[in-house]
Amino acid sequence: MAAVEQMYQEIILDHAKRPHGRGLREPDRSGLRTAEAHHVNPTCGDEVTVRAQLDGDRLVDVSWEGQGCSISQAAASVLSDLVAGRPLSDVLARYDAFHAMVTGRGTVQPDESLLEDGVAFAGVARYPVRVKCALLPWMALKDAVARAAAAPEEEN
Amino acid sequence: MTATAHTTGLLDPVELDRIRADFPILSRTVRDGRRLVYLDSGATSQKPACVLDAEREYYERHNAAVHRGAHQLAEEATDAYEAARATVAGFVGAAVGEVVFTKNATEAINLVAYSMSNAAYAGEEAARFRLGPGDEVVVTEMEHHANLVPWQELCRRTGATLRWLGVTPEGRLDLSDLDRVVTPRTRVVAFVHQSNVLGTVNPVAPVLRRARAVGALVLVDACQSVPHHPVDVTALGVDFVAFSGHKMLGPSGIGVLWGRRELLEAMPPFLTGGSMIEVVRMESSTYAPPPQRFEAGVPMTAQAVGLASACDYLSALGMSTVAAHEEALTVYALEALGDVPGLHVLGPTDVVDRGATVAFSVEGIHPHDLGQVLDDRGVAVRVGHHCAWPLHRRFGVPASTRASLYLYNGTDDVDVLVEAVHHARRFFGVA
Numbered sequence: 001m002a003a004v005e006q007m008y009q010e011i012i013l014d015h016a017k018r019p020h021g022r023g024l025r026e027p028d029r030s031g032l033r034t035a036e037a038h039h040v041n042p043t044c045g046d047e048v049t050v051r052a053q054l055d056g057d058r059l060v061d062v063s064w065e066g067q068g069c070s071i072s073q074a075a076a077s078v079l080s081d082l083v084a085g086r087p088l089s090d091v092l093a094r095y096d097a098f099h100a101m102v103t104g105r106g107t108v109q110p111d112e113s114l115l116e117d118g119v120a121f122a123g124v125a126r127y128p129v130r131v132k133c134a135l136l137p138w139m140a141l142k143d144a145v146a147r148a149a150a151a152p153e154e155e156n
Numbered sequence: 157m158t159a160t161a162h163t164t165g166l167l168d169p170v171e172l173d174r175i176r177a178d179f180p181i182l183s184r185t186v187r188d189g190r191r192l193v194y195l196d197s198g199a200t201s202q203k204p205a206c207v208l209d210a211e212r213e214y215y216e217r218h219n220a221a222v223h224r225g226a227h228q229l230a231e232e233a234t235d236a237y238e239a240a241r242a243t244v245a246g247f248v249g250a251a252v253g254e255v256v257f258t259k260n261a262t263e264a265i266n267l268v269a270y271s272m273s274n275a276a277y278a279g280e281e282a283a284r285f286r287l288g289p290g291d292e293v294v295v296t297e298m299e300h301h302a303n304l305v306p307w308q309e310l311c312r313r314t315g316a317t318l319r320w321l322g323v324t325p326e327g328r329l330d331l332s333d334l335d336r337v338v339t340p341r342t343r344v345v346a347f348v349h350q351s352n353v354l355g356t357v358n359p360v361a362p363v364l365r366r367a368r369a370v371g372a373l374v375l376v377d378a379c380q381s382v383p384h385h386p387v388d389v390t391a392l393g394v395d396f397v398a399f400s401g402h403k404m405l406g407p408s409g410i411g412v413l414w415g416r417r418e419l420l421e422a423m424p425p426f427l428t429g430g431s432m433i434e435v436v437r438m439e440s441s442t443y444a445p446p447p448q449r450f451e452a453g454v455p456m457t458a459q460a461v462g463l464a465s466a467c468d469y470l471s472a473l474g475m476s477t478v479a480a481h482e483e484a485l486t487v488y489a490l491e492a493l494g495d496v497p498g499l500h501v502l503g504p505t506d507v508v509d510r511g512a513t514v515a516f517s518v519e520g521i522h523p524h525d526l527g528q529v530l531d532d533r534g535v536a537v538r539v540g541h542h543c544a545w546p547l548h549r550r551f552g553v554p555a556s557t558r559a560s561l562y563l564y565n566g567t568d569d570v571d572v573l574v575e576a577v578h579h580a581r582r583f584f585g586v587a
Contacts, residue, residue, distance in 0.1 A: 002188070004532035008525070013584070044524050044540040045554040067554055069524035070584075133524065 007123035007130070008070070015117070016070035021080025027053040027061040034061075035147035039140040041132050046072045050079075050140040054148045057088045062141070069133055071124060076137035078117045083141065091145065094118070095138055101125065102134045165480035166488075172566050175473070178204040179564055190534025193572045198352050198380060198513050198560030199538050200402045203466070207405060210465035211458045221454045223431055237457045240464035241447070244412060247467035248397070249388030254420065256413040256447040257460055261379045262302040264398035264413035265346070267450060268375060269306040270426040272344070273313045278424035284373075285423060289315035292341045294372070296321040296329055296358075297550050298351045301543040303377040303398075307346055316343070323550055327354040327503035334366050342372040349381040349397075353544045353558065354503030355486070355513035357381065360392055373419070379403055383470075384511055384562070385479035389414045405470065406463035409456050420446035427452040478563045482512035485561050485570065489514050492574045498586065499577065502556055512561035515542070518577060520586035523557040529583050530557075533576040 027034055036051035046068025053061040062084045064076045082098075083091045094114055101110040102124045110119040124134045167175065176182050179202045186192050194202060214236055220229035222237045245255045258264040275285035287293070293307045297320055311318045319337050322330040329347070338345055345367045350357045360376065367374045375396040381387050382397075383404030389397045396419070401410035415423070425432055425443055429452040434442040443449045470478065486507050493499055498519035504510045518526055527539035538558040541548045548555060559573055581587035 002532055004528055007528070008583070045545060045548065046524070047554075069522040071524070127528070130524075130528070 003123065003126050007127060009120045009123065011117055011120040012074045013070060015074035015077040019073055019077035021063055021077060021084065022065065023063060024049060024051050024065045025061075025063045027051075029053070029055070029060065032060065033148045033151040035144050035151050037140045037143035037147060039136055039143065041068070041072070041136055043129075043132070044069070046133060046136060048072060048076055048137045048140050050076070050137055050144045052141065052144040052148050054088070054145070059083055059086055059088060059091050059145065064137060064140075066137065068136070069130075071121075071130055071133040072136045075121065075134045078121070079137050079141060082116060082118055088145065088149075091141075095142060098138055099135065102131050165484035166567070167477070167481045167563070169566070172564070176564050178206070178469075180205055180208075182564060186534050186536075187532055190532075191572075193533075193535045193569045195559040195561065195565065195569060195573060196536045196538050197383075197403070197562035197565075198542070198558060200408065201383065201405050201562055202564065203405055203407065203462075204469050206469055207407065207462045207465045211407060211462040214458045214461045219458075222457050223448070224454075233457055236461050237455065240460040243464035243467050244460075247471060248382060248399075248412075248414065249390045250414050251390075251417065253445075253447060254414055254417050256415065256420070256450040257455055258398075258411040258413055258450075259409060259456070260402070260411035261377065261398040261400040262306075262411070264411050265303055265375065265377065266306045267413055267426045268396055268398075268415075268423075269310040271423045271450075273310055274424040274426065276314070281422045282424050287311075287314040287316040287343055290341060291316040291343045292319050292339065293317070294319050294321065294338050294342050294345045294347075296347045297323045298327075298329065298354060298356065298358075298544065298547045299346075299348055300352050300377065300379070301545070302379075303346055303348055303375075304546070307344070317341075321347070323354075323547065327351070327356050329356070329358045329363075331359075331362055334362065338363075338366045338370060338372065340370045342367070342370050344373045344375065346375040346377070348377040348379075349387070350378075350384070350511045350513075351503065351544075351547075352380050352513060352560075353515045353542050353547055353556065355511040355515075356503055357509040357511055359509070360394065364393055380511060380513065384482055386475040395419055401459065401463040401466065404463075405466035407459040410459035410463045413450070415446070417446070420450070423450075425449050425452070429453050431455070473563065481563055482561055483507050485565060485567065486510065486512045486514065488567050489559065489561065489570045489573075492570055493577070496574060496577050496581075498581070502551055502553070513558060514560075515556040515558040517553055517556050518581065518586075521580060521584050523555040525584065526557050526577070526580050529580040530573070530576045533572065533579065535573050535576050537573070 034053040038049040040047045048066030050064045097114045106125045218232040220233040222234040245252045272285045275282040324330045374394040378397050378399040382399040397414040402408040432452040502515040523539040540555050
């Protein structure tokens with residue numbers, strides 16, 4: 001299989017066409033810390049906004065909006081599947097695993113138990129220019145979570 | 157149109173093969189043995205062997221710091237550098253003393269913008285370059301960031317206001333409100349000669365006429381015009397022209413600012429240091445006349461020599477020949493791409509006042525994804541906003557795919573591109 005087909009696996013194209021978690025929403029629960037982060041890839045103009053809500057050390061809600069290539073949009077879709085409802089330690093472990101995989105130039109064996117559909121992005125590692133596309137929503141997530149963690153608890 | 161009408165002006169296949177043989181990189185393959193179809197000359201052109209040889213010969217035979225030292229190599233290096241200046245000047249119809257070498261066109265434009273803000277601290281001779289609140293700088297919506305951001309920054313530093321001319325839906329400069337945008341408050345009008353996205357060649361005369369009527373300086377970004385058709389900077393009649401060496405078969409790291417002599421003489425320096433001085437004392441210094449005043453430090457000598465070799469190469473072929481080939485190829489490309497379902501060209505769809513840059517979108521495929529699949533077929537195009545983000549916003553698209561053609565491209569390259577776009581439509585399920 002050509003490298004380009006390894007990158008554009010069916011699973012990625014599916015996520016890009018029918019993305020999960022897309023559309024910024026008001027979190028269901030009030031009184032929790034919420035923040036969002038907007039990240040742009042200045043080389044191509046792709047952008048994504050990720051909104052995160054924390055309940056203590058748990059990421060209870062995540063939603064996103066964005067426009068861009070199928071890699072960045074599918075990455076955002078997979079991200080929302082992987083991290084919603086998880087403790088922050090899990091979120092961070094998944095961020096680290098995804099980051100290591102796509103920046104690993106093909107040398108990192110992805111952990112499927114952690115990354116699930118995310119392992120489909122292993123092929124991105126062959127294309128250094130596209131690594132940023134795959135990481136764009138993850139960087140935004142990390143930022144949003146950090147901002148939410150620093151935010152004051154909302155008044156009920 | 158008939159096939160013969162399409163091909164009038166095209167280099168004949170034997171000549172095209174001969175030209176391609178001059179470019180070593182065109183014989184390599186990419187991505188698992190594919191022939192390289194290089195359609196990204198608008199970003200940077202490939203280099204013929206003569207340019208590479210000229211740089212190598214300079215280093216092997218003459219290398220020394222120019223305008224310093226009395227040894228033989230210093231003399232030869234200085235001669236090589238100044239001869240390169242004369243060649244480049246001749247190539248664009250300039251007087252030798254009006255050609256300033258810079259790192260690239262971006263630096264050339266920044267040189268003017270920074271010299272203008274430095275005019276606030278210079279003598280009366282620089283008064284005409286001073287800007288302040290109430291003054292205006294005019295650009296266009298189709299500028300490359302290199303001819304936009306430096307002017308935004310100049311306005312920020314001086315308190316002047318930035319204004320701009322719009323772009324019509326057909327991708328032409330909207331001159332309908334020229335008199336409203338360019339007013340007696342306008343001090344500088346800076347605009348692109350040929351759009352790096354739309355391919356549009358802008359009419360210089362009406363803008364220049366209006367600028368002259370209000371006493372504004374005029375700078376033309378000629379990065380996409382000088383490499384592709386004959387340009388005589390003196391005949392253009394403007395005040396400053398900037399272009400890059402690397403887009404016209406020359407090395408990277410060399411660009412040109414052409415300026416009218418009396419303006420360069422009155423303009424304060426941008427970068428200061430060695431080479432650009434007249435007398436230096438501990439308290440203060442005086443500066444050399446142009447062009448040296450604007451060339452602080454040891455210059456990019458090998459790159460200047462390489463650029464001169466590129467000019468010679470283009471002159472030997474003839475810029476009219478280059479322009480005719482590109483025009484015929486553009487006709488061919490516009491027609492072939494126009495037949496692809498869901499493909500929309502940004503910019504003029506005829507070749508009247510239009511260069512060989514064709515940017516387009518394909519329904520249902522993001523340019524980044526399209527570029528990746530084209531790359532897999534050996535086709536190198538540019539994807540993204542091509543450093544013209546506001547222009548893309550104007551057309552309501554975040555990005556586009558751009559094929560930019562040059563003298564070493566042929567209809568075979570266009571055929572590969574078009575077939576690869578068809579393939580991409582199947583690949584992403586939009587065919």
